[in-house]
Amino acid sequence: MDKSRRKELKAEYKEIKTYMGVYQILNKANGKIYVDSCPNLKNKWLTLQAQLEMGMFANFQLQKDWNELGAEAFDYEVLEKKDAGEVTDKRWEAKQMKKPWLEKLQPYGDKGYNRLK
Numbered sequence: 001m002d003k004s005r006r007k008e009l010k011a012e013y014k015e016i017k018t019y020m021g022v023y024q025i026l027n028k029a030n031g032k033i034y035v036d037s038c039p040n041l042k043n044k045w046l047t048l049q050a051q052l053e054m055g056m057f058a059n060f061q062l063q064k065d066w067n068e069l070g071a072e073a074f075d076y077e078v079l080e081k082k083d084a085g086e087v088t089d090k091r092w093e094a095k096q097m098k099k100p101w102l103e104k105l106q107p108y109g110d111k112g113y114n115r116l117k
Contacts, residue, residue: 018042020094021081022101025113027065029073034062034113035105037098039090045076062113 019041025034025048038044048057049071057063066074079101087093107114 018084019081020084020087020090020097022079022094022098024077024079024101024105024107025062026075026077027062027069027073028075029069030065032065032110032112033105033107034059035079035098035101035107036114037094039084039094041078041081048076059113 020037020039021041022035022037023041023044024036027033051057052063052066052071055063055067057066080097082093082097084090102114105112108116
């Protein structure tokens, strides 16, 4: 690849917007939800599905339900997103975005998979 083409591709890559945000995974069978945030939502659902399919998801109860019910029993939804381009500390900002959603949805106990801290 020549240098001019490489430079062009780099410029195009820098122009691609990335979004940070809050998402939920809904168990359609029992209504339980899992709420989390991430600094880059691009392809997040694909990553989560891969972790769940390999049995490597961090939340034991959600992993257990996924294993029993299968992928078709779950939906993924972005609850809020924000352009990450101008944000300095994306992880911190994503965690701040998550707090009001946890308060609003209360995804604990019978309602969800999150744990109270």
